[in-house]
Amino acid sequence: MLTIPSGSIVIVPNVAFVIRDFVTCGGSAFYQETLPRLKETGGKTRSMARFGVPYTYKGHPLPAFEFGPVLLALKALVENALGTSFNAAVVNRYRDGTQGVAPHSDTQAIPQLGKQPIIAGLSFGATRDFVIQGRKKVDQPIITQVNHGDLLVMHGISQSHYKHSVPTNLTRELMPRWSVTYRQHITVTPAPEEDKVNS
Numbered sequence: 038m039l040t041i042p043s044g045s046i047v048i049v050p051n052v053a054f055v056i057r058d059f060v061t062c063g064g065s066a067f068y069q070e071t072l073p074r075l076k077e078t079g080g081k082t083r084s085m086a087r088f089g090v091p092y093t094y095k096g097h098p099l100p101a102f103e104f105g106p107v108l109l110a111l112k113a114l115v116e117n118a119l120g121t122s123f124n125a126a127v128v129n130r131y132r133d134g135t136q137g138v139a140p141h142s143d144t145q146a147i148p149q150l151g152k153q154p155i156i157a158g159l160s161f162g163a164t165r166d167f168v169i170q171g172r173k174k175v176d177q178p179i180i181t182q183v184n185h186g187d188l189l190v191m192h193g194i195s196q197s198h199y200k201h202s203v204p205t206n207l208t209r210e211l212m213p214r215w216s217v218t219y220r221q222h223i224t225v226t227p228a229p230e231e232d233k234v235n236s
């Protein structure tokens with residue numbers, strides 16, 4: 038079930054909408070909670086940390102941290118607004134404009150999300166383009182800017198018929214952007230004992 042709150046801006050019907058300024062609180066507690074858990078990358082891709090249920094990526098079980106108080110509070114805020122619930126989150130940090138994420142669909146790599154997952158992403162820090170593109174060659178990309186405090190929600194056929202990306206713009210001067218994407222894993226694969234991580 039999904040409630041589309043009043044004031045939402047529909048980007049593509051049954052695919053994505055955005056709520057501007059969803060979170061107005063300062064982000065420092067969020068950074069403190071998530072920064073030590075990020076797996077740094079040196080290349081063009083973002084740094085990531087996983088929280089909540091153990092996560093399986095392309096068949097490989099990956100460790101997940103327990104939710105801390107800030108991620109839990111943000112989760113409750115998003116769940117209340119959307120009338121749904123989440124059991125997992127991925128925090129991404131894009132160090133500057135040289136880091137992004139290439140066009141992809143989450144359900145290709147993570148089938149345990151089900152066919153029509155709701156993926157709710159909060160943005161903090163620098164404004165970046167968020168691109169949604171249909172899978173046909175003729176489909177034009179739809180570009181939305183995501184700003185500090187925005188909540189962008191993908192739902193419906195977003196993962197089956199579209200791909201999404203945060204393109205790199207190659208500017209090192211751009212400040213970091215953080216995103217936290219909440220998801221509900223329908224089937225949960227337990228992580229191996231040695232991979233379990235506690236916060």
Ligand SMILES: O=C(O)CCC(=O)C(=O)O
Pocket residue numbers: 127129138143158167201202203215216218
């Ligand atoms: O940073 C974002 O807003 C998008 C992240 C993303 O595409 C993903 O986690 O699958």
